[in-house]
Amino acid sequence: MAGASIKEVARHAGVSLGTVSNVLNRPDMVSPSTRQRVLDAIAELGYVRNDSARQLRAGQSRTIAIVVLDVTNPFFTDMVRGAERVVEATGAMLIVCNSGEDGARERRHLELLEEQRVRGVLITPVGDGPQPHLEKLIDRGIPVVLVDRGTGRASRCSVAVDDVLGGRLAMDHLLDQGHRRIAYVGGPLSIAQVAERHAGAAAALEDRGAGAELRVAATTSLTVMAGRRAAEDLLALPARQRPTALFCANDLLALGVLQELTARGLRVPADIAIVGYDDIEFAAAAAVPLSSVRQPREQLGRTAAELLLEEAEHGEAHQHRHVVFQPELVVRRSSDQPRRARR
Amino acid sequence: MAGASIKEVARHAGVSLGTVSNVLNRPDMVSPSTRQRVLDAIAELGYVRNDSARQLRAGQSRTIAIVVLDVTNPFFTDMVRGAERVVEATGAMLIVCNSGEDGARERRHLELLEEQRVRGVLITPVGDGPQPHLEKLIDRGIPVVLVDRGTGRASRCSVAVDDVLGGRLAMDHLLDQGHRRIAYVGGPLSIAQVAERHAGAAAALEDRGAGAELRVAATTSLTVMAGRRAAEDLLALPARQRPTALFCANDLLALGVLQELTARGLRVPADIAIVGYDDIEFAAAAAVPLSSVRQPREQLGRTAAELLLEEAEHGEAHQHRHVVFQPELVVRRSSDQPRRARR
């Protein structure tokens, strides 16, 4: 009962092995009566297809992998949900791998995925350098779609949100509110998004911020804990150098900052205003509802999956595309209090 | 370059096919000089093992799956992280599947996993009835470990947290604070945890709550949105019937409730106290820091993975075990204001 093969099913139903395969894969090529006999045998033996054998023959699997930077970050899990919908609609399976921002783990995952001859990979790669292991996948003919990272490479599709624009939106808003000493909380800058959001903010300052300054409060990761530590560092500054507004590279950081600032008795936004990035579900539920730059997360995943499936389908004929979505600023209480300009 | 097989590697290195396999699997059974020649050939051809063929021969894969109810819920992602660590330490791969609380999707996933002959499955099943598809996996000899659900079945291991105790802790605390009209927010009750947390609360009331009442505010899911809707319903009650304290079946609900209550001008905990469940990272960062029942999430995942690996290793000799962890109440501001008993 535990491991019937197609062969035993065939014997049981009194037909040839190929016929069973036909029942499974092209049921209408076989007469109704034999088909029924085969189906009965399958049911009786509890036969379940062996996917390894199937793949071996086909040279390809029916699973698609998504490699995310951090499974515990709602940004990525929302993306996963979007991708899931598209992939499962085709009968394929989406498997989720977590690199945890660790290059070695990412590499290990990609190796195993390559061994499995997955049908395609959606990935937000760790870091921002060249990506030899991704190239290797592509050489082998496995489609790769970059998600929210590395737009514009010629050899693969990508989907992304315009992070420079996002940085601009946040900064413009803070300048509009009258802030002149502003800090960007985020890091490491080796992460492209972190750098681009900063670049956008810096560009906005350049355009109109006479007399305003943008300092960087570097963090080593994008977590709540890192946010708390960053806040501690800022509080260590002499009061008159202390920024009056913070633009955080993501909402987790922003929540951490908020937590620490309020714990230390500062008022948000009266003493310090905060704008986050991602607009995760918890942003609106925070101690002080958080202004944030919203990204179309599910759609990001959906579109990425669609591009991947298209490439997998059309092979050579496929034209790589680079889809860029626009972010949107959501103003909430953490930054909605205008401030008189001060020196 | 795109698809060298072991055979071509062998030809390239001037050895037999079996020797290449030996280099890969038992390197010290082959002399250093030939070994090097083979390794060179592998590098030159860009050879990558074909896992399907490998599995086909072995009859088993080296991946372990975890099927969670909701990838966007931090409770599960923390669990995933715990399991990941253990699984990856053995060189195997953990793949994450999301059932999204949907029985049909769960079933589909399990079918595909069975076809893939995965080495084992960690799962928090949807619903609480009999589980024919899990039985099927077990019949086939694929180890299954239940996570946070269905403790005590004879045919599989399980890990869980004592939800009845958790309910007790929360309820005792609220009674200690002087509350007498209390509501349990959660649903559907078909989910065992939801039912057990309620049972614990009810038991605590039974034990000592003369004159106190526990009503149920049923929800259809355990999300922030559902929490908001539940709060609306509660606010529709005449003021004197309205509960003074809420015990929510998880933190997402609690955050939703909190959000809606404060939006409608009620003060927490002065007007209504709230206790959540899970103690997710965002609980402490909420508008009003949330009291919550904490579960050892990562350890849950770690232990589950360990049990699974042990079963996969020892096969017949394996004794199924049921590990139960104790939850712990974390009191924060959302419930820390004692109230004089009123009628």
Added chain:
DNA sequence: GCAACTGGATGAAACGTTTTAGCCGCTATA
């Protein structure tokens, strides 16, 4: 000098599918 080992390699079988070429008996066509 012969038998018994031994380390290092080989060749073939087996895993469970899918697919392709081919066979058989029947019907429709000319």
Added chain:
DNA sequence: TATAGCGGCTAAAACGTTTCATCCAGTTGC
């Protein structure tokens, strides 16, 4: 009546591994 075509099926090859029985050439022990 011969031929072509067709529906329904079979037999066999192929996919890329791992493993197991064998073999061969040295070496050791007596």
